[in-house]
Amino acid sequence: GLELDVPRILHGEQYIEMYEPLPPEGSLRTETRVLDIVDKGSGALILCEITTYDKQSGTKLGMHQFSVFQVGSGNFGGPRSSSYEKKGADIPKRPADRIVSEATSADQAALYRMGAGDLNPIHIDHEKAQIAGFKSPILHGLCTMGFVTRHILKTFANNDASLFKAIKVRFSSPVLPGQTLETHLWDEDDKVIFETKVKETGKIVLSNGYTVLHRKNE
Numbered sequence: 001g002l003e004l005d006v007p008r009i010l011h012g013e014q015y016i017e018m019y020e021p022l023p024p025e026g027s028l029r030t031e032t033r034v035l036d037i038v039d040k041g042s043g044a045l046i047l048c049e050i051t052t053y054d055k056q057s058g059t060k061l062g063m064h065q066f067s068v069f070q071v072g073s074g075n076f077g078g079p080r081s082s083s084y085e086k087k088g089a090d091i092p093k094r095p096a097d098r099i100v101s102e103a104t105s106a107d108q109a110a111l112y113r114m115g116a117g118d119l120n121p122i123h124i125d126h127e128k129a130q131i132a133g134f135k136s137p138i139l140h141g142l143c144t145m146g147f148v149t150r151h152i153l154k155t156f157a158n159n160d161a162s163l164f165k166a167i168k169v170r171f172s173s174p175v176l177p178g179q180t181l182e183t184h185l186w187d188e189d190d191k192v193i194f195e196t197k198v199k200e201t202g203k204i205v206l207s208n209g210y211t212v213l214h215r216k217n218e
Contacts, residue, residue, distance in 0.1 A: 008132055009120070010171075011141040012045060012067035015086040017166040020061045027055040035065070036085075039078035043071045047082050071133065088170050088208025089193045096184035100151040101199055104139060106178040112143040138174035144181065144196065144206060145169050151183045152192050152211045162214070169209040181205070
């Protein structure tokens with residue numbers, strides 16, 4: 001079997017879909033399952049799904065699908081792709097409709113780590129980050145995704161979080177705390193497609209992303 005090695009685990013992709021608004025208070029129940037394990041050669045891609053319910057009513061509130069990549073655990077003879085995976089969007093060939101830039105802070109990973117409870121040491125410990133192949137600690141992918149979600153809601157939804165329906169993103173490259181995120185946005189009929197770069201380097205960090213919003217005319 002595959003043994004998990006936390007310092008060598010990287011967040012690959014993320015999909016979040018909300019079915020109902022989260023209640024301001026109450027108890028939640030979550031169900032987690034492993035959908036597939038994919039052999040990528042250089043590592044193993046583990047595809048998981050989490051479904052969240054209101055514990056009292058049983059109402060399904062939302063679903064997360066995510067993949068994590070464990071470096072060095074590939075070539076085990078497994079499938080090279082998965083039919084369960086939510087696919088990303090193709091980036092339009094035309095120039096972006098809007099571009100939004102926002103700087104992260106030098107202590108961004110430390111703040112997110114404590115607030116979100118993601119204690120993977122590669123985000124705070126130089127030695128652990130180097131074991132995972134990075135020169136220094138990196139920002140959490142979900143923190144970067146949170147910045148981009150804010151860019152989209154501010155630009156296309158007047159900061160109304162109730163209009164959020166779903167988001168899909170691929171974490172293509174790491175972000176270092178203190179770098180500036182530059183998000184390119186394309187407003188399509190059924191979704192907002194996006195790609196995010198580090199402004200200082202031009203390197204793409206989030207790719208093939210899209211967000212679905214509850215449009216006002218729905």
